[in-house]
Amino acid sequence: MVTFFRAPVAPPVMLPAAAASMTVAQAIASQTGGTGTVTGYVVGEPTATSTVRTSSFTGDTALALADSSTTTATGSMLYVQITSSYRSAFGLLTNPSLMRTQITVTGTLTAYFSHAGLKSPSSMVKGGTGSTTSPTTSPTTSPTVSPTSSSSTDTYYASALGKSGDSLKNALHSIISSGVTKLSYDGVWNALKVTDQDPSNSSNVILLYSGISRSKTLNGGDSGDWNREHVYAKSHGDFGTTAGPGTDLHHLRPEDVSVNALRDNKDFDSGGSAATGAPGNYTDSDSWEPRNAVKGDVARMIFYMAVRYEGDDGFADLEVNDSVSNGSNPYIGKLSKLLTWSAQDPPDSFEKNRNEVIYSTYQHNRNPFIDHPEWVSSIFG
Ligand SMILES: [Ca+2]
Numbered sequence: 001m002v003t004f005f006r007a008p009v010a011p012p013v014m015l016p017a018a019a020a021s022m023t024v025a026q027a028i029a030s031q032t033g034g035t036g037t038v039t040g041y042v043v044g045e046p047t048a049t050s051t052v053r054t055s056s057f058t059g060d061t062a063l064a065l066a067d068s069s070t071t072t073a074t075g076s077m078l079y080v081q082i083t084s085s086y087r088s089a090f091g092l093l094t095n096p097s098l099m100r101t102q103i104t105v106t107g108t109l110t111a112y113f114s115h116a117g118l119k120s121p122s123s124m125v126k127g128g129t130g131s132t133t134s135p136t137t138s139p140t141t142s143p144t145v146s147p148t149s150s151s152s153t154d155t156y157y158a159s160a161l162g163k164s165g166d167s168l169k170n171a172l173h174s175i176i177s178s179g180v181t182k183l184s185y186d187g188v189w190n191a192l193k194v195t196d197q198d199p200s201n202s203s204n205v206i207l208l209y210s211g212i213s214r215s216k217t218l219n220g221g222d223s224g225d226w227n228r229e230h231v232y233a234k235s236h237g238d239f240g241t242t243a244g245p246g247t248d249l250h251h252l253r254p255e256d257v258s259v260n261a262l263r264d265n266k267d268f269d270s271g272g273s274a275a276t277g278a279p280g281n282y283t284d285s286d287s288w289e290p291r292n293a294v295k296g297d298v299a300r301m302i303f304y305m306a307v308r309y310e311g312d313d314g315f316a317d318l319e320v321n322d323s324v325s326n327g328s329n330p331y332i333g334k335l336s337k338l339l340t341w342s343a344q345d346p347p348d349s350f351e352k353n354r355n356e357v358i359y360s361t362y363q364h365n366r367n368p369f370i371d372h373p374e375w376v377s378s379i380f381g
C-alpha cells in the first residue's frame, strides 16, 4: 500500500518587488546568454568595442553602464543595447542628462559590440531597484517602459510586416535605403576591423572564405595581407568603389589577397577543384563555392544587394539570376544555389552581430534576410 503525504500549505510569501540586481562587474562576469537585471551608472555611448563617447552623442541605440559614475575604463563597462521602444527615454542623444545617473536594466547578458553586454532589454528603469525594496513602499522610480512589440526589429520593419513577394521587396527597399550613412572606401578598412572581429581574439579579423583569423593590422595589398572582398562582385554592374554599393559593409568582407584574386568576379555555384588557401571552398573557370559555414552568409549578402540597389540612386539595379556567365551585367548567380545555401546555413551569432554593428555604428540600415530568413523564399523563391 502506498501512502500519499500532502505537503502542508505554505503561508503566503511576500515576494520582493523586483529581482535582486547584479552589479556591472557581476554582469561582465556572467556573459552566459541568460537573463539578468543589472543596476549601474550611465557613463557613455559605446560606438565601437573600445570607444565610448561621453559627450557629443551620436545616437540613441546604445549606452554603457559602470559601477562607478566616474569610470572611464571600457573594460569595467557593460554595453547595453537600447531597442527602439526605449530609445526616447534612454538614448543619450535624446537624453544627455542621463549621464552619471543610475538605471536598472533587465535583458540578455551577451556580447554587444564584441564587448561584455546586455541585449534585447525587457525592462529599463531609472534608478536602482535593490532586493531590499519593500513591497509596501510606494515606487519612487520612473515607470517601467515596456517593449511595444515582440521583436526588437519590428518597429524598423513595420511597413514590411505582413507583406510578401514584390510588395515585400519594395517595402524593404524603402526601409533599408532610408537614413543610410555611406562610407568612403577608405573608411571600410576600420569598419571591417570591428564588424568582422574574431570573437575569440580582438586583435584579429576572420577572413570570409578561408576562415582564417588574421591580425587586423595586416590589411593591405601584399601577399599575406587581407583586403576588402566584394561578395557581390563589383564588376557586375561596374559600381566601383565610390560611396555606394562598392562601399556597402553588408557585402564587404575581409579576405586573403590571393584568395580574393582567385574568387575574382565569378558567380556562385557548386563544384570545381579545391581552392588554394581556402579549405572547403571550390572553384572552376566560371564559379565559386564558399565553405559550408558561410554559404548562407554569402546568399543573404547577395539577396540584400538585390533589394538595396534598385537603380534609383545613380547605380545599376543589382539583381540575382540563375546564370554563372553574367560578366559585367548587373546580375549575379546562381539563384537556385543561393536559395539552397541560405536554407542550409541559417544566420549565426557572428552574422547577426555584424548586422547589428553595421546598423548601430556605421550605416544605420539592416540586412532583412538575417533578421527574417523566411523573407528569402517570399521574394526570391
Ligand atoms: Ca553561416
Ligand SMILES: [Ca+2]
Pocket: 305, 306, 307, 308, 309, 310, 311, 317, 318, 319
Ligand atoms: Ca535590385
